[in-house]
Amino acid sequence: MKEGPSIASVAALIGDPARANMLAALMSGRALTAGELAREAGIAAPTASGHLARLREAGLVLVEAQGRHRYVRLAGPEVAAVLEGLMGLSARDGRLRTRPGPRDPALRTARVCYDHLAGEWGVRLYDALLADGRLDAAGGSPVLTTRGRAFFAAEGxxxxxxxxxxxxxCRACLDWSERRPHLAGALGRAILDHAIARHWLRRVPESRALAVTPPGLSAFRAWTAAADPANADTLRSEAG
Structure with a gap:
């Protein structure tokens, strides 16, 4: 008998199309009801309950009861990291869903990856932090430098x-749409929380997409332009 974790059983749970759709919906970082997840998966509520029971038993989701509703969320960032990695692998091999329409470009521009910023904006920010020494990834994993600490402390x-x-x-998370890393970890979460609190980013209803506001455009241009002067013109054209 082979020893070690049972990868096959967890992979089989995630690989079911209905469960995969429910888990992907929870990548927004928000807790959703069983009914909402049933609609995301395109299945009946009793069927969704059965799927959620299996995901809960496997430790992939947590379920909390409030009043008449049960709210479901991912069990933690390690589950989100696995899902984002699978999304990146699928995108690399061209295994993409049919584009859902106008929301798809928005998801590629900026979105929530469980609790941090992903998409083109997330990758730009990560690249800029590395380029001017606010992060150092020479050892493989990103590390916040003295310069980076001073920068983020000054930003509040x-x-x-x-x-x-x-x-x-700090942790590098492979972005499924850009195929390059964006910043995750506790700092990634703090940046996203900060940007939403400052109204730089606005959540798009019923989507993982994030809308960049005019103040957010100015703020992120300032955060990234020093490392990439050409970026300022690119972002200015996007604002128009």
Missing amino acids: IDLAAAASSRRPL
């Missing part, structure tokens, strides 16, 4: 609170 991000998390402060 509470690094002490982020560092107190049991999660890594």
Whole structure:
């Protein structure tokens, strides 16, 4: 008998189309009801309940009861990392869903990846932080430098609170649409929370997409232009 974790059983759970659709919906970082997840999967509510029971038993989702509703969310960032990795692998091999229409370009531009910024904007920011030394990935995993700490502290991000998390402060997450890393970890979450609180980013209803507001465009242009002067013109044209 082989020893070690049972990859096949977890892969089989994720690989079912209905369960995969429900898990993908939870990548928004929000808790959803069983009914909402049933609609996302295109299945009846009793069938969805059965799928959710299996996902819960496997430790992939958590279910919390509030009043008459049960709210479901991913069990943690490690589950989200696996799902984003599978999305990236599928995109690399050309295994993409039929484009859903106007929302698809928005998802590629900026979206929530569980609790951090992903898409073209997320990759640009990660590249800029590396390019001017606010992050250092020479050892493989990104590390926040002294310059980076000073920068984010000046921007009003509470690094002490982020560092107190049991999660890594910085982690590279492969972006499924850009096929390059964006920033995850406790700092990635803090940046997204900060951007939403400042109204730089706005959640698009019933989607993982994020809309970049005019103040957000100015802020992110300032965050990235120093590392890539040509980026300022690109972002200015997008604002128009």
